[in-house]
Amino acid sequence: MRLFALKGSEDLGAAVAHALWTELDPHEERDFEDGEHKARPLVSVRGEDVYVLHSLAGSAAASANDRLCKLLFFIAACRENGAERVTALVPYLAYSRKDRQTKARDPVTTRYVAQLFEAVGTDRVLVVDVHNFAAFQNAFRCGTIHLDARRLFCPIIRSLADDMLITIFSPDGGGVKRAQLLKETFEADTGLEAGFGFMEKRRSRGIVTGNLFAGDVKGSAVFIVDDMINTGGTTLRAAVACRERGAEAVYALATHGLFGEGVEELFESPLIDRIVVTDSVAAAAEAAVRYPQARLDIVPVGPLIGEAVRRLHTHGSIDDLLGMED
CATH class of the missing domain: 3.40.50.2020 (Rossmann fold)
Incomplete structure (x- = not known):
């Protein structure tokens, strides 16, 4: 298993790693003068079960757009370099507020974001308390996991x-x-x-x-x-x-x-x-x-996410973490 946390999500990533009794895997993030960037894992991901954590709330340091783009590109880089499976750990999912049309010509950004994750080869997307659970599940065609806090x-x-x-x-x-x-x-x-x-x-x-x-x-x-x-x-x-x-x-x-x-x-x-x-x-x-x-x-929500990752990696049951009844 490989676990990465992108810039701005390192503290939560470290908490998830601690819950798993492991450490974050190293990666590089480089910004260019014109605003472009590149990111890559610094360890081999070939054949690995990869988890990439990044919370997509915008801030003065990086907008929601920047965070989303960097996460997508990093996932794509992992797939490009032979990762067997990639799970996006997205505690806060940006653009989940706009999940339906309420005015003429409104966008449905939840669905558009889902299509972006699918396009780069994401196998699963894990979130915590998304704005609209039903809309989240219906928007994504890849696997989804909704943790309840x-x-x-x-x-x-x-x-x-x-x-x-x-x-x-x-x-x-x-x-x-x-x-x-x-x-x-x-x-x-x-x-x-x-x-x-x-x-x-x-x-x-x-x-x-x-x-x-x-x-x-x-x-x-x-x-x-x-x-x-x-x-x-x-x-x-x-x-x-x-x-x-x-x-x-x-x-x-x-x-x-x-x-x-x-x-x-x-x-x-x-x-x-x-x-x-x-x-x-x-x-x-x-x-x-x-x-x-x-x-x-x-x-702290790191232990909850960490336990979900442990069970996903070992093919264990996560039903009791999802807040669902049998």
Whole structure:
């Protein structure tokens, strides 16, 4: 087996390697003055089961386009040089938001990205909590593996809530299933009961509307769950609504802490007691340094990815890692 982590994903790659009791394999990445680049493995990949890790969240150092292009080219180079199988480990998959047409002549970028992975010979794509699970599975014709991070959050919910009532809350209609699954998993893992709620949100041309609120949050510790937090606007909107209806405490849970421009308002808001994300993207650790006042906890996702890789390489079962019932 060969395991590589491209530039910008080295820390998470090292955590995955540690979980596998191995080390990252060496590779070269070289940037040219005109913006082009090349990358190549520095060890033989011929006949090998190759895993390439790169999270595709854009940053000041590299855009999502740059990261995607580099990952695709590196996968192609591995196939060009005789790799038996290549699995792309993509904890955060860029362009997964736009998975259907909602306006005339809209692109369907999830499908286009899938076609790019297939074109360079990717055998499997592994992601963690993609934006739309069904759209992800339907877009790809190569193998797909969708890891679910909700079991990482269950002990944290129990610890933060203490003796308070617990409500799992979706900040929009699109995340209702995600929140329901977290509620069910939490109850199964802990034996405790949790309430459920959600609110309406519709975004069109940058304007957010919708006032419907469902669920009883009075006196509860409310856990707002989403797949990602970027500016934090959706999370704050839900926090305001929950506080107005008597929530005792409000916590934000998200797998991917993208923390883009404008997130300062989220970090400084007294409405949210804590924010919990995984280290699926480097922006989470960077935000913890840049905003020391933020009440931010980061949960490691490397062991989960590492265990999935171990089972894939040894042809073991990964059903219990996928969050699916028999």
